Amino acid sequence: MTALADMIVQRIRATGPMTIADYMELCLMHPRHGYYATRDPFGRDGDFVTAPEMSQIFGEMCGLALAQAWLDQGAPSPFTLSELGPGRGTLMNDMRRAIQAAPGARDAAQIALVERSPYLRQRQRETLGPVLHVDDVTQLPEQPLFLVANEFFDALPIRQFQRVETGWAERVIGLDDAGLRFGLAPAVDLPRSGNIGDVIEDCAAATAIMTTLARRIARHGGAAIIIDYGGWNGVGDTFQAVRGHRPENPLANPGDADLTAHVDFAPLAAAAFRAGVQVSRPIHQGDWLLSLGAEARARKLEAAGDRGAMSALARLTHADEMGHLFKAMAIWPKGAPAVPGFDVLGQHADNA
Template sequence: MTPLAAIIAARIRATGPISLAEYMQVCLMDSRYGYYATRDPFGTAGDFTTAPEIHQMFGELCGLALAQAWLDQGAPAPFALVEPGPGRGTLMADMLRAMRQVPGLHQAADVALIEASPHLRGVQRDRLGPVTHLERIEDIGSKPLFLIGNEFIDALPIRQYQRTDDGWRERLVGLSDDGLRMGLGPVVPLSQTGSVGDIVEECPEGAAFVEAAARHIATHGGCAILIDYGGWNGFGDTFQALRNHAREDPLAHPGQADLTAHVDFAPLAAAAIRGGAVASRPVRQGDWLRALGAEARAARLAAAGDGGAMAALRRLTHPDEMGHLFKVIAIWPKGAPPVPGFVALEAHADHA
């Protein structure tokens, strides 16, 4: 049993089973033993590899997409360039390098990161130099907000509900003789349809974050691009743990494995619309990167001697790799041009 597992078990004995949201929050962010609070989990030496760690072209294309959105909205200055959950700072570093090609943009950008982990804040300062760290979107003031979040929402705490004969019950983490185990709580009022055995997931923090960002964008201008693995109006248990690049039981090693869930983009788009902004239809990551010129960029890099560029292009865009699993949505103000690569989602429409 890990030290954090013992702490969680003691808490459950004292106060009863806890929600998956509480379990994820403790496992990922406990100040002494939490996964993100104590380590750098990225890359081949860690537990997983994100798109920015695969190749520089991912961040460059993301940066140029934001740059075009900035130009399309009249090149406001100053503006806040914000990344939540920025990992090592790799994506931001690659974006800034590409953005320096756009006259006036770099000087207008006030770079800020939203990061809860003190350990990762230090890693980000090492990569980017002095940088502003924020606690929440509301802390940026009244500047236009240009935001990108890559694999940010998937790590936010979720709640799960399972349909039983007598209604929906929340799935909770409790105890058995062998340690932590999943169980069901009392019946809860849930307005979902479903058959017995169905599981649905909710990410209240993700929806709240997107609504706050959309409200700021609707009022002050800017845009947001959110990239993650997931789908639209999803059902099923997607809660998972990754350790040493392999999946394992999410209850097996609390604090020593990454915990995530697939992102349901439908409630995020709805949250953006509630915030007064325009939300896009979801786009496959591979399709979006190709629309931004990923194939041409990879070819140029390969011609210049980058031996890994074409393999990276396949990994980022191919349907059998990240190309279809990962989706992208964008948010922009009403009346502004769409963010490059996106089409507006009609309110109340159902897009798979």
């Protein structure tokens, strides 16, 4: 049993079953034993590989899209160039290099990273040099904001509710003789229909963050690009753990495995609409990257000696790789041109 598992067991014995959201928060961000607080989980030697670690193409396309959005909005200066959950800083490093295609953008950009992990903050400084770090999006500077969140929302704590005969019962984590186990709390009424056995997931943190970002962009200008795996108004249990590039029971090794859930883009879009910005239709990551010229960039890199450029492009864009599993959605101020590669969703999130 891990040290964190023992702490969780003692807490459940003292106060009763805990929500999945509380469990995820402890497992991922406990200051001494949390997954992100204690290690670098990225790359082949870690537990998973993200798109920026596969190829510089991914970050360059993100940077070019934001640079064009910046130009389309009149090149405000200064502006915040930000990333949520920046990992090692690889994506931001590639974006920072790519925005030089827009005259004046590099000098106007002030980098701000939203990162709670002291360990990862140090890795980001090693990659990027001195940058502004903040704990959450409310601390970002009050100025135009151009932001990317890649595989950030999937790691936010979720709650799960299962449909039973008497309503919706929250799935919680308790104990049995073998250790941690899932159970159900007493049923409650929720304004949601469903069949017996259906599981729905709620991520209050995600909608709160999206609301803050959208209000900031509506007020000061900017754009945000959200890239993650998920869908629209999803139903089902998507809570999962990965360790050593393999899936495992989320309750097996608290603090030693990455915990995530699929992102539901529908409530994110609805929150952004309510906050007063324009929202794009979610599209496949592969389609978005290709629309920005990712294939031409890969061929240029290959010609320059990068033998893995085309295979990396395939992993990022093919339907049977990351291309369809991951979706991309953008927000920008009403009245401004759309972020490159995105189409307007409509006046209401229900239209998607």
